[in-house]
Amino acid sequence: MKLVWSAFALSDRDGIFTHIVAESPRAATALDERIAAAVHRLVDFPRVGALAAWPAHASSSLWARPMSLPTL
Secondary structure (H helix, E strand, O other): OOOOOOHHHHHHHHHHHHHHHOOOHHHHHHHHHHHHHHHHHHHHOHHHOOEOOOOOOOOOOHHHOOEOOOOO
């Protein structure tokens, strides 16, 4: 499986890091590493994530559905 980050996701991750780093660079780095680890687990084991809410009219393809990350 290949992960492709959307521009929004990258911006959101950067915003989270920027917000936290102002108070604690160590905490910001630790959280960013936890996010990266969770994403890598999802890439390695794509069915481990829970399916997010999905409208009934949307595509029935499992791989097209948004998935939540495993607990950090």
